[in-house]
Amino acid sequence: MYTQALNTAETDDRGLEDAAKAAQFQARIDAEERIESNDWMPAAYRKTLTRQISQHAHSEVVGMLPEGNWITRAPTLRRKAALLAKVQDECGHGLYLYAAAETLGASREELVDAMLAGKAKYSSIFNYPTLTWADIGTIGWLVDGAAIMNQIPLCRCSYGPYARAMIRVCKEESFHQRQGYEIMLTLCRGSDEQKAMAQDALNRWWWPVLMMFGPPDAASQHSDTSTKWKIKRFSNDELRQKFVDATVPQAQYLGLTIPDPGMTQDADGHWRYSEIDWAEFKQVLAGNGPCNRDRIAARRKAHAEGAWVREAAAAYAAKRAQRQTAQAAE
Amino acid sequence: MPVANIQVSETPLVLYTLRRADDALILGHRLSEWCGHAPMLEEDMALSNIALDLIGQARELYSYAAKVEGKDNDEDKLAYLRDVRQYRNLLLVEQPNGDFAQTLVRQFFYSAFADLYWRAMMTSRDATLAAIAAKSEKESAYHLRHASEWLIRLGDGTDESHARAQAAIDHLWAFTGEMFDVDEGERALINAGIAIDPGLLRGRWLQTISDVVSEATLVLPQNNWMQQGGRTGRHSEHLGHLLSELQSMQRTFPGLTW
Numbered sequence: 001m002y003t004q005a006l007n008t009a010e011t012d013d014r015g016l017e018d019a020a021k022a023a024q025f026q027a028r029i030d031a032e033e034r035i036e037s038n039d040w041m042p043a044a045y046r047k048t049l050t051r052q053i054s055q056h057a058h059s060e061v062v063g064m065l066p067e068g069n070w071i072t073r074a075p076t077l078r079r080k081a082a083l084l085a086k087v088q089d090e091c092g093h094g095l096y097l098y099a100a101a102e103t104l105g106a107s108r109e110e111l112v113d114a115m116l117a118g119k120a121k122y123s124s125i126f127n128y129p130t131l132t133w134a135d136i137g138t139i140g141w142l143v144d145g146a147a148i149m150n151q152i153p154l155c156r157c158s159y160g161p162y163a164r165a166m167i168r169v170c171k172e173e174s175f176h177q178r179q180g181y182e183i184m185l186t187l188c189r190g191s192d193e194q195k196a197m198a199q200d201a202l203n204r205w206w207w208p209v210l211m212m213f214g215p216p217d218a219a220s221q222h223s224d225t226s227t228k229w230k231i232k233r234f235s236n237d238e239l240r241q242k243f244v245d246a247t248v249p250q251a252q253y254l255g256l257t258i259p260d261p262g263m264t265q266d267a268d269g270h271w272r273y274s275e276i277d278w279a280e281f282k283q284v285l286a287g288n289g290p291c292n293r294d295r296i297a298a299r300r301k302a303h304a305e306g307a308w309v310r311e312a313a314a315a316y317a318a319k320r321a322q323r324q325t326a327q328a329a330e
Numbered sequence: 331m332p333v334a335n336i337q338v339s340e341t342p343l344v345l346y347t348l349r350r351a352d353d354a355l356i357l358g359h360r361l362s363e364w365c366g367h368a369p370m371l372e373e374d375m376a377l378s379n380i381a382l383d384l385i386g387q388a389r390e391l392y393s394y395a396a397k398v399e400g401k402d403n404d405e406d407k408l409a410y411l412r413d414v415r416q417y418r419n420l421l422l423v424e425q426p427n428g429d430f431a432q433t434l435v436r437q438f439f440y441s442a443f444a445d446l447y448w449r450a451m452m453t454s455r456d457a458t459l460a461a462i463a464a465k466s467e468k469e470s471a472y473h474l475r476h477a478s479e480w481l482i483r484l485g486d487g488t489d490e491s492h493a494r495a496q497a498a499i500d501h502l503w504a505f506t507g508e509m510f511d512v513d514e515g516e517r518a519l520i521n522a523g524i525a526i527d528p529g530l531l532r533g534r535w536l537q538t539i540s541d542v543v544s545e546a547t548l549v550l551p552q553n554n555w556m557q558q559g560g561r562t563g564r565h566s567e568h569l570g571h572l573l574s575e576l577q578s579m580q581r582t583f584p585g586l587t588w
Contacts, residue, residue, distance in 0.1 A: 061371065068366035072359065075579035075588035076406045077392070081385050084362050088378040095371050133579060133588070183588075191586055298367065306369025308494070309430045312487025319486065 034160035037103035050104045054111040057097035058122035060090045066130045089172045100161040127289030134201035140180015142209045148173050149243045158230040188254045203259045211281045213240040244271050336411045342515035344399045351391030352419035358384030383469040390462050410580035414570045421560040422505035424569040435498035438477035442538045443509045445470040446531040455523040478542045485546025507556025
């Protein structure tokens with residue numbers, strides 16, 4: 001669903017790279033060429049991308065949990081099928097992104113192990129609970145909406161496999177976003193109870209969604225390198241502002257109130273939001289969000305309980321290969 | 331406000347269609363419980379895919395049942411506003427997911443039947459059922475392939491997977507007989523060419539089951555005592571819990587549009 005600006009700077013080992021190769025590499029980036037997996041790349045570029053793509057993949061997979069929480073309780077059969085298909089799409093994004101990360105030389109197993117061990121991050125937004133059906137609408141509308149804002153520029157990311165993955169992912173996310181908005185529209189045209197449910201969900205999700213874009217530019221550690229390598233094309237604050245400007249009229253159309261009484265529109269038409277509570281963001285990143293422990297526990301449980309299945313598949317494949325070799329030798 | 335259960339006029343064709351719809355919905359719901367928790371991402375995808383096919387089949391069948399009934403019911407009322415005793419699905423499909431082996435064996439027994447059943451139903455004189463069958467048959471063929479391949483992997487994999495697969499077969503076998511039962515109303519539909527006689531499929535079903543189970547180095551149980559009751563609403567204790575979750579929104583907020 002989403003990758004967050006969480007990477008820390010990795011520039012120390014660049015001095016060890018061949019300076020001529022590095023210059024050539026940067027020239028290719030500047031010329032808007034795509035870097036492919038077999039091309040030479042600075043170790044720090046590889047490391048940054050591996051981390052970003054794998055964080056993105058983990059986010060897709062952990063992101064299945066809050067929405068999956070409502071598959072068995074969706075209010076109609078149409079909603080149930082649509083939600084299941086959506087969560088399945090996210091799983092597909094996860095697989096697709098792990099494959100993109102593998103083109104950089106990391107294995108899916110080691111990446112997943114790092115996430116299960118709590119060493120790799122996933123988007124902070126999935127550490128909030130889905131309490132009502134309106135949360136499913138809100139996630140589609142806002143969380144997927146924010147993800148699209150972030151991912152559209154990634155379609156032009158300098159690393160080819162990631163950029164291509166993003167093109168497909170964005171198409172599906174855009175469908176999810178419309179689906180989420182349609183859930184909200186239905187609620188807002190419904191009973192007073194349904195409208196209240198929609199407003200309550202917006203109240204709970206609004207600020208965490210703004211945090212999805214990462215720390216403010218002034219505090220961001222690594223944007224410079226990522227920008228130079230054309231992995232990142234807009235700053236966190238630029239993307240956040242774009243998102244807010246796009247979302248406010250959508251909320252107005254729904255008849256919902258953005259839970260920010262201090263919000264004003266400036267002369268250029270931009271909606272200026274109030275100060276974000278970065279202390280909350282830091283707490284969630286530090287593992288103290290409402291659902292951090294539950295999310296990791298759920299992924300660990302699935303992984304541990306599935307171990308015997310994966311072992312069986314591997315054992316069977318080995319037996320089969322052995323039989324085929326034996327047959328060929330006869 | 332319509333909080334209470336709906337009443338359904340169960341004419342033979344309505345009941346027949348409802349039974350198949352309930353099979354598809356309950357099994358689809360069970361599979362959807364795996365979403366996000368499967369042993370590997372590929373299986374999250376596959377189980378969700380099969381669940382989506384089954385929920386799709388259920389929707390078509392419910393809509394048709396409602397149309398045949400000709401009252402005020404629709405797919406959602408039929409799914410969300412009937413209680414345990416009004417549900418008509420096979421006991422097999424309501425059995426809990428258990429471990430991955432239990433889920434796969436349940437799917438294997440059902441899909442091996444559904445594959446034959448829907449193919450045969452393509453010749454139904456009821457044009458709607460024949461059309462649903464044509465779509466469902468393609469889906470069931472894939473479901474059967476998926477379950478068969480997994481059963482072979484599990485049976486012929488490790489000692490642990492072999493033991494788990496055998497335990498699942500032993501546990502679920504008693505729920506397979508119900509798939510071939512026919513009551514008086516269904517007999518009339520069979521005679522009219524609307525339904526097919528599932529008894530005629532039993533030999534081929536057993537052949538498929540035996541072939542795969544044997545390739546998986548597993549065995550079928552000797553005990554042929556079969557449980558019954560799902561078709562007349564005498565279910566296991568598991569179904570009530572499934573329905574309380576499935577129906578919670580419609581029961582809590584009756585009569586609203588979602």
